[in-house]
Amino acid sequence: MTKRTPNLQLRNLVAESGLTYEALAKEVRAVAAECGVALRTNKSTIEHWISGVVPAGDTGRYLAVALSRQLGRLLTFHDLGLVPHEEEDESLGLSLGEDPLDALLPMWSHELNRRRFLSTSAYSVAAAGLPLLSYVREIADRTAAARAGQTIGMAEVAAVRDMVRLFSEMDERHGGQHGRSALVQYLRDDVAPLCRGRFRTDATRQQMLSAASRGVHLLGWKSYDAGQQGLAQRYYLQSYALAVESGVPGHDGFVMRTMAMQGLKLHRPEHCQALAETGLNRAKGKVDVQTESLFRVVHAHTLAKSQQRQAAVAEAERARTLLAADCGDEVPFWALAWGPPAASVYSRNAKVYETLGDRRNAAEQYARAAASRPANYARIVALDLVASAEMQLKGGSIEQACATWNRAMDHMDGVRSVRTRRAVTRMRSGLARFRGRGVRCAADLDERAVEFLTAT
Numbered sequence: 284m285t286k287r288t289p290n291l292q293l294r295n296l297v298a299e300s301g302l303t304y305e306a307l308a309k310e311v312r313a314v315a316a317e318c319g320v321a322l323r324t325n326k327s328t329i330e331h332w333i334s335g336v337v338p339a340g341d342t343g344r345y346l347a348v349a350l351s352r353q354l355g356r357l358l359t360f361h362d363l364g365l366v367p368h369e370e371e372d373e374s375l376g377l378s379l380g381e382d383p384l385d386a387l388l389p390m391w392s393h394e395l396n397r398r399r400f401l402s403t404s405a406y407s408v409a410a411a412g413l414p415l416l417s418y419v420r421e422i423a424d425r426t427a428a429a430r431a432g433q434t435i436g437m438a439e440v441a442a443v444r445d446m447v448r449l450f451s452e453m454d455e456r457h458g459g460q461h462g463r464s465a466l467v468q469y470l471r472d473d474v475a476p477l478c479r480g481r482f483r484t485d486a487t488r489q490q491m492l493s494a495a496s497r498g499v500h501l502l503g504w505k506s507y508d509a510g511q512q513g514l515a516q517r518y519y520l521q522s523y524a525l526a527v528e529s530g531v532p533g534h535d536g537f538v539m540r541t542m543a544m545q546g547l548k549l550h551r552p553e554h555c556q557a558l559a560e561t562g563l564n565r566a567k568g569k570v571d572v573q574t575e576s577l578f579r580v581v582h583a584h585t586l587a588k589s590q591q592r593q594a595a596v597a598e599a600e601r602a603r604t605l606l607a608a609d610c611g612d613e614v615p616f617w618a619l620a621w622g623p624p625a626a627s628v629y630s631r632n633a634k635v636y637e638t639l640g641d642r643r644n645a646a647e648q649y650a651r652a653a654a655s656r657p658a659n660y661a662r663i664v665a666l667d668l669v670a671s672a673e674m675q676l677k678g679g680s681i682e683q684a685c686a687t688w689n690r691a692m693d694h695m696d697g698v699r700s701v702r703t704r705r706a707v708t709r710m711r712s713g714l715a716r717f718r719g720r721g722v723r724c725a726a727d728l729d730e731r732a733v734e735f736l737t738a739t
Contacts, residue, residue, distance in 0.1 A: 288335050289333065289334055289335050290332065290333055290334070290335055290363075290364040290365075291364065292362065292363060292364030293332060293333055293363050293364050293365075294333045296350055296354070296358070296362070296363065297329070297333065297350070299354060300350055300353040300354055301353075302353060303326075304326040304329040304330060305325070305326040305329075307329055307349065307350075308324045308325050308326055308328060308329050310349035310352070310353065311324045311342070311345050311346050311349045312324050313349070314345040314348045314349050314352075315341075315342070315345045320341070320345075322342065322345070324342070332346070337365060338365070343360060343363070343365050344382065344385075346363065347359065347360065347362075347363055347385075348479070350363070351479070359385055359388045359389055360385060361389055376390050376514075376516075376517025376518070376520060376521055379520065379523075379524050383499075383521040383524035383525050383528070384475055384478060384479065386517075386521050386524075387470075387471075387475070387499065387521050388471065388475065390517065390518075390521075391467045391468075391470065391471045394463075394464070394467045395464060395467055395468065395471075434480070434481050434482070434483055435477055435480040435481065435482045435483065435487060435488075435491060436482075436483045436487055437487055437490070439477055439491065440487060440490045440491050440494055443473075443474055443477065443491065443494040443495070443498070444494050444497075444616055446469060446473075446498075447494060447497050447498045447501060448616075450462060450465075450466045450469070450498070450501060451501055451620070452659060454501065454504070454505060454508075454662075455622070455659060455660045455661065455662055455663060456659050456660075456661050456662075456697075456698075457661075457662075457697055457698060457699060458508065458662050458698040458699035458700035458703065459504065459505035459506075459507070459508025459509055459662075459699070459700055459701075459702075460505070460508070460509055460699040460700065460701075461699050463502075463505050463509075466498070466501065466502060466505070467502065469498075470495070470498050470499065470502070474494075474495050474498055475495075477491055477495075478491060478492060478495050478525075488529075489529045489530050489531055490529070490531070491529075492525050492526075492528050492529035492531075493525075493526065493529040493531040493534050493616070493617060494616070495525050496522045496523075496525035496526040496529060496534060496538070496617065497522075497616060497617045497620070499518055499521055499522040499525060500518070500519065500522040500538060500541065500617070500620060501620070502518045503515045503516075503517075503518030503519040503522060503541070504620070506518060507545065508662075508700050508701060508702055509700075509701050510701040510702075510705075512545070512549060515545065516542070516545065519538060519541055519542050519545065520542075522538050522541075523535055523538040523539065523542070526538050526617075531615075531617075532566070532569035532570065533565060533566035533569050533570040533574065533615065533618075534615070534617050535562075535565055536561070536562035536563065536564070536565030536566040536578065537562065537566065537574075537577075537578075537617055537618060537620075538562075539558045539559070539561055539562030539565065540558070540559060540562040540563075540577065540578055540581050541620075542558050543555040543556075543558035543559040543562065543581055543585060544581055544584075546558070547584060547585065547588060547634075552585070552588050552589065555585045555588065556582075556585040556586065556588075556589055558585075559578070559581045559582040559584075559585045560582055560585075562578055562581075563575075563578040563579060563582050566578050570615065570618070571609075571610070571612035571613065571614060571615075572605040572606075572608050572609055572610060572612070573605070573606060573609055573612075573614050573618075573624040573625070574614055574615060574618040574624065575605055576601075576602040576603070576605035576606050576624060576628050577602075577618060577624050577627055577628065577631075579598055579599075579601050579602040579605065580598075580599060580602035580627075580628045580631040580632055580635070581631055582598050583595045583596075583598035583599040583601075583602060583631070583632070583635050584631055584634050584635050584638065586598055587634075587635045587638040587639050588638055592639055595635055595638075595639065596635075596639075599632050599635045602628050602631075602632065603628065603632070606624070606625050606628055621663060622656050622657065622660050622663070623655060623656065623657075625655050626652045626653075626655035626656045626660075627652070629648050629649075629651045629652035629655060630648070630649065630652035630663075630667055630670075632648045633645045633646075633647075633648035633649040633652060633667075633670065633671075633674075636648060637670075637674065642674045642675075642677050642678045643674075643678060645670075645671075645674045646671045646674035646675050646678065647671075649667045649668070649670045649671035649674065650667070650668070650671045650687070652667045653667040653668045653671070661694045661695070661697075661698055662694075662695075662698050662700050662702070662703060664691075664694050665691045665692070665694035665695050665698065665703060665706075666691075666702060666703065666706060668687055668688070668690050668691035668694070669688065669691045669706045669710065671687050672684045672685075672687035672688040672691060672710070673709075673713065675687060676713055681717055681722060681724070681725065682724055685714075685724035685725060685727075685728050686724075688710055688728055689728060689731070691706075692707070692731060692732070692735060695707070695735065699739070704736065704739060707732050707735055707736055708736065710728075710732060711729055711732050711733075714728060714729050
């Protein structure tokens with residue numbers, strides 16, 4: 284144990300709790316016992332911690348849980364004065380710790396307080412290469428503690444799923460900047476305490492952690508849509524940690540798939556193929572065929588990016604074959620992040636063809652993806668149509684491209700998304716040479732684009 288200056292934060296929290304040092308020591312021992320650990324924490328130990336000694340090993344975590352229970356709110360290591368604020372900021376969310384909530388709670392505080400550190404943080408290639416499978420093994424070797432408060436059943440799990448589904452639907456209809464703070468507050472104030480609750484069965488605990496992972500994944504997606512790639516990556520890592528802890532088959536692999544997709548989008552392919560392949564292997568044989576097709580098509584895209592043309596086409600065909608072989612099995616809640624699996628497969632297949640230089644097939648697959656989504660998926664339908672129009676333009680079909688772009692913009696009304704704005708700005712750039720030649724459809728579309736950008 285290392286000496287530090289007196290820990291005034293911890294002293295104040297203990298005073299607020301109303302516990303004597305002896306009573307707090309007993310509570311810490313009780314939390315440790317729930318995790319299968321026998322501690323000898325006593326009154327003198329508490330005095331040492333308040334004088335500035337840092338608890339060894341996992342003991343600080345047991346202390347945080349004990350005080351959280353007594354005070355009725357979730358406390359982080361930073362709240363307890365156990366991590367300097369500057370040190371916490373630098374790596375916040377970029378590592379996989381004992382409990383993902385220890386990273387998420389301060390991240391959410393930064394979001395709600397409009398701290399710029401996280402929103403302006405860069406994408407980390409090093410974090411994309413973390414040894415994720417070793418983390419799976421560490422979690423499997425640990426005994427989960429039922430942590431606090433009320434007894435949680437499937438009714439609470441269903442409520443969380445319904446709320447996350449509602450936030451997801453709003454996200455698709457109105458864009459990632461709509462309802463973001465509300466989602467942060469809901470996850471922090473409602474979902475996090477449920478994750479640290481006592482559960483009627485282990486299966487209930489698994490499903491609650493999986494639902495929480497899906498909510499954090501949605502926050503990552505909202506950050507991605509806002510162009511905050513570093514923050515999105517941090518949320519995806521913590522979503523992965525929750526998925527691993529849940530033990531729900533395939534869910535951790537699905538988050539790996541998302542991380543691979545982000546790396547591909549940012550042209551940082553260093554770890555994408557490994558992430559996609561590992562994610563597929565984590566899910567293969569454990570999920571329904573529609574969900575497996577989602578894994579395979581992203582794997583196909585990573586193969587195309589690494590110039591493995593034949594392997595990429597073969598894997599894309601496997602994804603389509605799985606869709607056709609749909610046996611009617613239920614698709615997991617977490618696999619519906621972007622709507623119907625078929626639409627996601629078509630859209631990602633389009634990216635495979637685009638990467639391989641087949642613009643005609645890419646345009647057709649993007650259009651097919653847009654047609655396969657419900658009308659309320661406004662943003663992603665618009666972006667699929669934008670991508671189809673871009674392929675049509677590169678293929679020399681300016682009038683067809685303008686018609687498709689106009690259809691895309693029909694879906695953009697009321698959508699608050701950095702990506703849709705960038706798509707329209709990119710469209711104007713692509714149309715510039717045609718406006719200069721007096722092409723009427725290009726001029727009319729550009730006028731509509733200027734109105735849209737001014738309004739949003």
